[in-house]
Amino acid sequence: MRFFTADLHLGDKTIARWRGFDDVAEHDAMVLSNINDTVAETDELWLLGDLCRARVEDVRAMRDAIRCLQINVVVGNHDSRSKFLTCGGFVSVEYYAEVGRVKRDGYKFVMSHYPMLDWDRAYHGSFMLHGHIHSLPSDEPESDDFVNPPSREEGGMGMRGYNAWNAQRCIRRFDVGMDANGYRPVSDQDILAALPDDATWSATHGLPVN
Numbered sequence: 001m002r003f004f005t006a007d008l009h010l011g012d013k014t015i016a017r018w019r020g021f022d023d024v025a026e027h028d029a030m031v032l033s034n035i036n037d038t039v040a041e042t043d044e045l046w047l048l049g050d051l052c053r054a055r056v057e058d059v060r061a062m063r064d065a066i067r068c069l070q071i072n073v074v075v076g077n078h079d080s081r082s083k084f085l086t087c088g089g090f091v092s093v094e095y096y097a098e099v100g101r102v103k104r105d106g107y108k109f110v111m112s113h114y115p116m117l118d119w120d121r122a123y124h125g126s127f128m129l130h131g132h133i134h135s136l137p138s139d140e141p142e143s144d145d146f147v148n149p150p151s152r153e154e155g156g157m158g159m160r161g162y163n164a165w166n167a168q169r170c171i172r173r174f175d176v177g178m179d180a181n182g183y184r185p186v187s188d189q190d191i192l193a194a195l196p197d198d199a200t201w202s203a204t205h206g207l208p209v210n
Contacts, residue, residue: 002099003039003068003185006048006076006113006131007177010062018134019179032065034184039068045185046099048131048176049076049113059087072097076113076132100188102126107192115173122172125198127191131177134158163194170196170204 008031009015016027039045045068052058063071073093075081084093097111098120108126110119115130122128138161163180166173172195176186196204 001040002044002046002188004046004048004109004111004129004176004188004191005035005178005181005185006074006175007050007134007179008047008052008062009050009078009178010052011058012053012078019183031178031183032062036065036067038184039066041067041069043068044070044072046072046074046097046111046129046176048074048111048129050078050131051076052079054078054080054083056083056086059083060089063087063089072099074111074113098126105188107188109188109191115175126172127195128173129176129191130173131175133162133175134177135162135175135180136160137180137182138164167195170201172196172201 007015010028010031011024013024016022016024019027021027021030035045045066051073052062070091071089072091073079073084074097075084075093075095081093081095084090095112098108099111100106100108102108102125108121109129110116110121110126111129113130114132116128119128120126135158158177158179162175174186174191174195175181176191178184
């Protein structure tokens with residue numbers, strides 16, 4: 001299976017506090033444990049940026065702690081591509097990536113650390129995966145206003161209900177970040193189930209439904 005996640009922020013005391021942890025080591029242990037409990041050694045894991053402190057020793061510690069053998073990295077704004085390349089042990093390290101073929105896998109995912117308004121093949125069956133915004137889960141988005149994040153007292157720092165907002169408006173874009181998905185990686189099948197299928201998307205956008 002393919003799994004996707006972003007915004008681990010290992011070693012980041014500020015993010016650990018936002019997530020309700022006074023001890024950054026406990027935060028990091030939770031993140032890594034959830035990855036290893038979800039992703040099998042033989043699965044494929046995509047990490048879409050903001051992973052750990054930008055030092056070779058921190059990258060190596062993260063790589064050693066994750067049991068999955070096939071890890072691909074899409075670099076985020078808190079990362080250093082050169083440190084991942086120096087460390088080694090990753091299948092790929094890029095700023096942008098695409099994976100999947102519609103006829104073979106049933107999908108194509110376009111991936112960046114940052115969300116895109118439009119992306120390659122967006123009108124031909126592709127999905128946009130990203131992190132960065134630290135959105136929070138909700139089945140019912142509170143409003144169309146994504147400017148003001150939840151308060152510090154709510155334990156979050158991103159927009160609430162972003163993934164549900166996209167699904168309700170037939171936008172095939174998904175925040176795979178830790179905060180949006182119960183601090184666990186999300187599978188390709190879970191992403192497909194959360195977003196509109198081809199028939200729904202085509203009908204919504206006034207295109208022929210095959």
